[in-house]
Amino acid sequence: MKINKSSTKKIQLAWNSVYKNEYDEGLRFLILGLLDKDFSLDGVIQEIKNKRPIQYIIGEWNFYEGTYFVNQDVLIPRPETEILVDHIKNNFLNLENVLDLGTGSGCIAIEISKIFKSATIFGSDICEKALKVAKKNNNQSNNRVNFIKSNWFSDIEGQFDLIVSNPPYIPEGTKLEAGTLFEPKVALFSKETGLKDLKKIISEAINYLKVDGTLILEHGIGQSSELSSHMKKIGYKNIGTLNDLKDINRFVYGYK
Ligand SMILES: C[S@@+](CC[C@H](N)C(=O)[O-])C[C@H]1O[C@@H](n2cnc3c(N)ncnc32)[C@H](O)[C@@H]1O
Structure with missing residues (x-):
């Protein structure tokens, strides 16, 4: 009706x-x-x-300048993550190759593909069902993102100017709020107080970045300093942090 x-x-x-x-x-x-x-x-x-x-x-939700088909196989795109897209829009003049790890609905990769019209964009996820949603969203948009099934970097090839990720970062065992209960656990939880996936991405991304390429990550509350230290240890330079809409440290970045 x-x-x-x-x-x-x-x-x-x-x-x-x-x-x-x-x-x-x-x-x-x-x-x-x-x-x-x-x-x-x-x-x-x-x-x-x-x-x-x-x-x-x-069955859909707005993210940045698009409307995204969503179901319980993907995280509902969050307003915080729009800050990430906005930062990328405002801080990069030209991007040739971009990788969005853990793409979910595809929202980050697809919005970046609309901003950087000549860039080659890849979105990867470990979850086949999430990739199905991402491909549907891509088809409804400009169809410019290439999607790959990969366990973080297991099936990734190439060198990128920018690697972006909003990986799972909630410490395992955390009691979820009512709405979040319906979201896929693989999109939410990470071991080692929520840092395992973030640290793995930091450790491996450096091998997939071009010289001066950037890694930028969304993370949970209170994780910023440990992630910055890990980036330093791995060899990133010009490490910095960004805040979310509530002025809480939410993003960390570094250059190869
Ligand atoms: C927090 S969600 C982010 C989704 C989307 N990028 C967004 O910002 O709305 C994290 C995503 O990472 C994916 N993921 C979890 N573990 C992964 C792994 N080992 N390799 C690749 N993707 C993974 C999940 O399936 C999920 O889609």
Whole structure:
């Protein structure tokens, strides 16, 4: 069915029974997201009751300048990660080869491909199902990203000007908030207090960067100094950090 006065009312009632008139913004986004869509009212009401994130109920979400198809095989693109794309847009004049490791929905790689129109862009992920979503998003966009199944660098070849990644960084065993419960665990958790994947990427990326090439990573709260030290130990130069929208250290970068 399509959204109308009666279905809106029923969705609102279901929403308020679950969220008790809190999180009104979520209800607003849900109604907006369902505009022009064909949906099952009973299905939507059930998903509200299950507290499934609205992004998965709607099946898409906006990221930077695009709209991305999402399902439970991929992380819901986050506003923090838009800062990463914006930083890349504002700090690089020209990029020839870019690699986005752990591409998920493909959101970072696809947005970069729209900004750097002549660059060759690769997006990789260990998860076949995530790559299926990324390819669908790529097809709906400019189809300029090449996707590869790879366990971090296992199947990566070549040298890049820029390697970017938003890898899993939540320490294993952390209790997740309600919305995050639905997201793929492989996208969220990392061993060694959340640092194992980040450190592995830092250690190996240096072999895949051109001279003066950049590695830039998103990370969790409180991980910045240990990652900066690890970058230094591996041999990166001009190491720096960037903050997120809440002014918390969220990104670390370094040059080969
Ligand atoms: C936090 S999500 C980021 C997704 C997307 N780049 C974004 O920013 O919305 C991390 C991604 O890394 C992928 N991943 C986890 N372990 C991996 C590995 N060993 N090799 C490659 N990708 C991996 C997950 O499947 C997931 O898509």
